[in-house]
Amino acid sequence: MKAIEIRNKYLEFFKRHGHAVIPSAPLIPENDPSVLFNTAGMQPLVPYLLGEKHPSGTRLTDYQKCVRTVDIDEVGDNRHLTYFEMLGNWSLGDYFKEESISMSFEFLTKELGIPVEKLSVTCFAGDEDCPRDTVSADNWKKVGIPEDRIYFYGKGDNWWIAGEEGPCGPDTEMFYDTGKPACGPDCQPSCDCGKYVEIWNNVFMEYFKSQNGYSKLEKKNVDTGLGLERMAMLLQGKETPFDTELFQPVMNKLQQLQKVDYVESRRIVAEHLRSSMMIIADGGKPSNLDRGYVLRRLIRRMIRHLNKLQIDLSELSELIEINVKNLKEMYPDLEKNKEMIQSVILEEKDKFVKTLAHGEREFEKEIKKMQEIGKKKISGEIVFRLYDTYGFPPEVTKELATEHGYEVDLKQFDELFKKHQEKSRQGSEQKFKGGLAEQTEETIAYHTATHLLNAALKQVIGKDAHQRGSNITVDRMRFDFNCDHKLTDEEKKAVEDLVNQWIQEGLEVTKQEMKKEEAIQSGAECMFIEKYPDIVTVYSIGEVSKELCGGPHVKNTKELGTFKIKKEESSSSGVRRIKAVLVK
DSSP states (O other), X not given: OOHHHHHHHHHHHHHHTTOEEOOXXXXXXXXXXXXXXXXXXXXXXXXXXXXXXXXXXXEEEEEEEEEOOTTGGGBTBSSOOSEEEEEEEEEESSOOHHHHHHHHHHIIIIISOOOGGGEEEEEEOOOSSSOOOHHHHHHHHHHTOOGGGEEEEOHHHHEEESSSSEEEEEEEEEEEEOOOOOSSTTOOTTOOSSSEEEEEEEEEEEEEEETTEEEEEEEEEEEEEEEHHHHHHHHXXXXXXXXXXXXXXHHHHHHHHOSSOOHHHHHHHHHHHHHHHHHHHTTOOOOSSHHHHHHHHHHHHHHHHHHHTTOOGGGHXXXXXXXXXXXXXXXXXXXXXXXXXXXXXXXXXXXXXXXXXXXXXXXXXXXXXHHHHTOOXXXXXHHHHHHHHHOOOHHHHHHHHHHTTOXXXXXXXXXXXHHHHHHHHHHHHHHTSSGGGGOOHHHHHHHHHHHHHHHHHHHHTOTTOOEEEEEEOSSOEEEEEXXXXXXXXXXXXXXXXXXXXXXXXXXXXXXXXXXXXXXXXTTOBOSOGGGSOSEEEEEEETTTEEEEOOOOOOSBGGGSOEEEEEEEEEEXXXXXXXXXXXXX
């Protein structure tokens, strides 16, 4: 069964069970401080999981485009992906464990035709904080999973919470038995031996964790996630996602073009090309900061491995064309934005080629220094500096060193690289540490202030000034907007004064639900209008601001305090960035 068939079956199944099909949010989050990219289906739904009323109702389903950055360096093995698609269904205070488990079982066995014998499940074992989840286990028995294939694990495996505090609860996970031999008599879904593959995770948010412990939530939610690429791989009986139709056209072309055979490099090129194209189609641009840096890393790592395969970089255009043709049914935005995707990737390729030339010159300088002191081994520190500062691949350094008759201390490089990798991973995870708990009074105030700032920029800079992204924490706000010049001191003061004037006026913040077309006709602004459902939520602040948004917001602007711009700078070509604070 092809991936698009699985996706369509999923959406149709949950539609029949009363769920509204909502569009995928863009990869680049709008007004979400916790992540660089949307990392899961629940991420765009945070306000509604916290209690906001969703305009499409209490039962929702969608496919969500996702990017996770922590494992970029692992891509190339048989399972890691940077970009992936997550199928999900949600109950916002509607059904709970029994109906959720019943629907999951029905979809897997009836719609996808997976034999019951292939399925095992896990549930929360219970601890001193929260009891054993016998309700989920009993419901699995009820639908047909035998007791000997129901496993209980602790919070490390079967508990979900975003951050230190906030809504949380047990989850139940479904596993597919690949038929591989067991690793031993105690082989279970918790094993990493490859026999069992997790295919679906149903989270039951029924508790709230605070500093005082756990309490029961009045309104319980269900949040589920099923990985499309993994499911396609299993149903097609393939060893890896790269063997499915999602990657095969590009993988085959790479095999035709390569002069050296490295399967890991082919996977890296195919995966990073798809990921880069998806990010660019949703408005991403390479840069040295945040998500722009992730995109730059993906493109440059892809180019390094094209070089490793000894494939001429001029072939990139055709590889992009192949991907567009192969994926356009699933992702029409790829065809719609094909020219932009080509332009961004090829421009970044040209920049990296220059970077490699620069790195080579730096390498020659290091060789000259070593010749002067009579050393014959290049330290790992030098290899890492060339990599970290100039983007110069360590394998290229090693090749050049061999040509010059030098050794390379790759062990030291590996140690330095692992430290760098761990630091990057912690940074990426730190982005998500707030999660649902990050919706505090401070972040809600900053969220509202971004609407006022957007309106002020339109008055001071011009009506064509639009938001291009934002990042909010409890301490400050960061707001990106399109603008072709550095703001003057007078412009910054005018923006600041306008925002503070509206705060002092005590403007009411109101919320309406309406059809998307009516919202646009009424003058409401938003990013990515095509990504919103048919019924949308519109927040108005007096007469000065009207935007499509999920919320939450303050009720009156007087709650915001004093708005102060701390910095205005370039974010990327044609995009400026304002950093500001609210002082109470």
